[in-house]
Amino acid sequence: MTMIRLTNITKSFATVGGSVSALSGIDLTIDRGEIFGIIGSSGAGKSTLVRLINLLERPTGGDVFVDGERVTGVQGAQLRALRRKIGMVFQHFNLLSARTVAANVAYPLELAGIYDKAEIAARVARLLDRVGLTDHAAKYPRQLSGGQKQRVGIARALACEPSVLLCDEATSALDPQTTLSVLDLLQEINRDLGVTIVIITHEMDVIRHACDKVAVIDHGRIVETGTVRDVFLHPKHAATLGLLREAEPDQAHRSPSPTTGATGHVARITLVDEAARQPVLARMSREFGVDYAILSGRVGHIRQTPYAQFTISLSGADPVGALAALKARGVDVEILASPRTGATNPGHPLSQPELAHVV
Numbered sequence: 001m002t003m004i005r006l007t008n009i010t011k012s013f014a015t016v017g018g019s020v021s022a023l024s025g026i027d028l029t030i031d032r033g034e035i036f037g038i039i040g041s042s043g044a045g046k047s048t049l050v051r052l053i054n055l056l057e058r059p060t061g062g063d064v065f066v067d068g069e070r071v072t073g074v075q076g077a078q079l080r081a082l083r084r085k086i087g088m089v090f091q092h093f094n095l096l097s098a099r100t101v102a103a104n105v106a107y108p109l110e111l112a113g114i115y116d117k118a119e120i121a122a123r124v125a126r127l128l129d130r131v132g133l134t135d136h137a138a139k140y141p142r143q144l145s146g147g148q149k150q151r152v153g154i155a156r157a158l159a160c161e162p163s164v165l166l167c168d169e170a171t172s173a174l175d176p177q178t179t180l181s182v183l184d185l186l187q188e189i190n191r192d193l194g195v196t197i198v199i200i201t202h203e204m205d206v207i208r209h210a211c212d213k214v215a216v217i218d219h220g221r222i223v224e225t226g227t228v229r230d231v232f233l234h235p236k237h238a239a240t241l242g243l244l245r246e247a248e249p250d251q252a253h254r255s256p257s258p259t260t261g262a263t264g265h266v267a268r269i270t271l272v273d274e275a276a277r278q279p280v281l282a283r284m285s286r287e288f289g290v291d292y293a294i295l296s297g298r299v300g301h302i303r304q305t306p307y308a309q310f311t312i313s314l315s316g317a318d319p320v321g322a323l324a325a326l327k328a329r330g331v332d333v334e335i336l337a338s339p340r341t342g343a344t345n346p347g348h349p350l351s352q353p354e355l356a357h358v359v
């Protein structure tokens with residue numbers, strides 16, 4: 001069921017130099033309970049997009065729906081109710097330096113004006129326990145590490161029991177190890193509380209580690225969207241390839257492409273989940289009398305799911321039969337170059353007719 005829907009959103013800013021277009025033609029649907037990533041390079045429009053969801057920014061055109069309701073123009077009490085429903089976590093934490101950890105988490109509850117002191121104290125205690133900061137309740141933000149500060153930010157964002165949590169570059173100021181622990185906490189919150197989480201980031205590793213689905217934004221437009229598995233393992237748009245190149249500088253997204261200079265059949269083999277644990281290439285080699293060279297490879301996890309993706313060149317007795325047999329067994333095989341067609345396709349699979357000709 002849909003939790004957030006943006007339809008045909010445009011957003012431009014009036015500046016002294018004229019109107020600046022930040023977003024155009026944005027259509028986006030985020031389902032309830034999902035962890036949805038929005039990735040793009042600097043200036044792509046990510047912050048503007050996420051700030052439209054809780055109406056920190058108003059769209060120039062188009063509509064925003066939250067939990068089935070059109071909220072595009074809401075004001076006053078309705079707007080305050082919407083903001084309680086949507087927690088937000090910031091890159092630089094935005095904690096109140098003169099308040100203790102506990103008082104920072106209590107702040108939105110005090111502002112809401114509907115809870116008595118005992119209720120606020122009980123809720124703060126529960127929230128600090130959830131983020132692992134019970135022992136730090138009386139400290140001030142300056143006494144905490146970056147990761148601890150962000151845990152306070154997360155506890156505060158959860159205080160009013162929101163159904164959506166927006167995280168705007170929430171891990172960008174943290175080291176890699178702390179980033180992972182904060183992403184683990186977000187996944188735990190999603191799992192335990194069913195909160196829909198939107199993660200804005202410029203880092204593909206954040207998407208890979210934490211998200212179910214992803215939208216890639218470039219120059220104010222969504223250029224690619226889908227499951228993290230599809231977008232990460234089969235990127236199509238140049239902006240996505242660029243972001244992957246940053247995360248994996250020495251992998252298949254590099255230029256020149258892995259097919260350059262390779263002879264024979266070049267194929268990309270993608271193995272996910274159980275298949276990533278099987279000796280698929282060794283068996284193929286034995287059964288079909290083919291040799292293979294690994295031109296590039298990626299091995300890791302997408303959330304908890306293992307994957308292995310290799311670009312290989314094949315030679316020997318029956319490369320075509322070998323690849324066809326892999327495909328028939330359900331392995332994801334993409335032909336990148338074939339001596340019979342003379343075709344090469346740097347980093348992209350051949351079209352269906354070409355494929356039919358080869359395999």
Ligand SMILES: Nc1ncnc2c1ncn2[C@@H]1O[C@H](COP(=O)(O)OP(=O)(O)OP(=O)(O)O)[C@@H](O)[C@H]1O
Nearest residue numbers: 013015020022040041042043044045046047048049
């Ligand atoms: N208040 C504003 N006034 C004028 N232009 C703005 C304003 N906010 C954003 N922009 C412009 O809109 C575009 C998108 O900015 P936005 O901050 O959403 O990008 P971003 O992807 O979040 O980038 P970053 O990761 O660098 O924060 C940029 O060209 C930016 O300069």
